[in-house]
Amino acid sequence: MVSDDTLKDQNANMAAKAQDLLTFKAPGRPLPPDQIHAEFTAMKGALKKPLTAQIARRICEKSGSHLIKLVSPRVDGDHATLRFDDPASNRRSTLLPSVNAPDIPFCKVVYRPLEVIGGATMSVVDHILNPQENSDLVLGAFGEVFGADILEALKDGLLADPVVPRNLGAGEFPIIFVPRADGSDLQITPVSPATTFMGMKRVTDAYFQKAQPGAPRPPRGRWAKQAVSSKPQNISGAIGGPRVRFLATMPPAMHQAEAEMYRFVHGGSFPRWRDDEVALWVMRYADMLDAHTTYNNHDTRAALDRTADRMLRDAGNFIAETLAEARNVALIHGIDPASIAKPPSLPTLLVRRRWPQTDAYDRARMALTSSHFEDRLRKLRGEGEAAHE
Known part of the structure; x- marks a missing residue:
C-alpha cells in the first residue's frame, strides 16, 4: 500500500x-x-x-x-x-x-x-x-x-493575414492627430511591440537585486514598478510581473573647456587656450616689433625679450596643466594616458584662437614666426634641456 x-x-x-x-x-x-x-x-x-x-x-x-x-x-x-513585420527584414x-x-x-x-x-x-x-x-x-x-x-x-x-482590430477600449489609449495633405486628420494610437515588455524586464531586473555580503554592489538607477494587472495572464501567459517605468535624464551639457578636454583624451585636438589677454599680448608684441625696427635700442630690445618670454612661459604652463588634467580624465574614462596625443608647439598654441579680424591673425602669425620670437623660443628650450641635465 x-x-x-x-x-x-x-x-x-x-x-x-x-x-x-x-x-x-x-x-x-x-x-x-x-x-x-x-x-x-x-x-x-x-x-x-x-x-x-x-x-x-x-x-x-x-x-x-x-x-x-x-x-x-x-x-x-x-x-x-x-x-x-519589419519591411526592411526578410x-x-x-x-x-x-x-x-x-x-x-x-x-x-x-x-x-x-x-x-x-x-x-x-x-x-x-x-x-x-x-x-x-x-x-x-x-x-x-x-x-x-x-x-x-x-x-x-x-x-x-x-495567413490576421484579423485587423477595429475597436479599442476607451480611457487609456494615447491618441495623436496628424494632419493629412487634404486637410483631414489621421488618428494614431501608439502601441509598443510586445517583446519590449519582457526585454525591459530583463534589463531592469538587475537594478532591483538585493545587495549580498561580499558580492559586488548591484547597479542602481531611478526606477519604479507599476502593476498592469493582478492577473498578468489576462494579457499574455508569456508575460508576467509588473510594468516598469523609468526616468531617463540627460547628463548636464559640458562647458566648452570640458568638451574640448573630453575630445582631446579621445583622440581629438588639443584644447584651445581661451584667455582673452593672450591676444592682447600678442598684438602688443607685434607693435613692439614694429617699434624696434624703427628705434632699435636697448630699451625696445629688453621690452621685446620680456614680452616674448612671458608669453612663452605662460603658454608652457598652460600646456603642462592641460596635460596633467588630461591624464586624470583619461584614467576616469579607462583610457591609457600614454595614448594621449602630443601637444602643439608654443607658437601654434598662441596663434590658435579666434581673432577679431583677418589682418589681426596675419599680424599675430608674422610676429610669432619672427626671428626674434624663434630666438627666444630656442633660448627657452636650451634652458629647459640644461635644467633636465
Missing part, C-alpha cells in the same frame, strides 16, 4: 516535470535530434486536455507582435493583437499569444523554446514563421505526435 507521503512526492515530481515540459522559457535541457519526437510525446502527456485544431486556430488568431491589452486590460479579446516578427487562461497550457506547447542540439533555440511557432535547416525535422515530429491537422491549423493561422 502506497503511503500518503509517497503519493505527495509522486504528485510533486509530476508537477515539476509538467512545469519543465510546458513552459514559455527554455528549460536548459538540450535535446538530441532523435529525441524531439519523445519530447513532444512527453509534452502531450503533460496536457490535461487534448490540443485540437480548433484550439490551435484560436491561439493563432490571438497571437501578435503587439498586444493591445498591454495598454488597457479592458480591451476586448477579439481586438487584442496586432501583427507588424524575417517575420516575433509573436506572443494573448489568449484566455484555459488556452495558456496549449500555448506553452507551441511557444516553448526547443533547444535542439545543432540548431537554434526555437519554438514550433518560430519554425513555422522563420524556418531554419532543422525546421522540417521539428515540425514533422510535432505533426506525428499532435496530428497533421493541428500542424496545418497552426500554419494557416500564423501565415
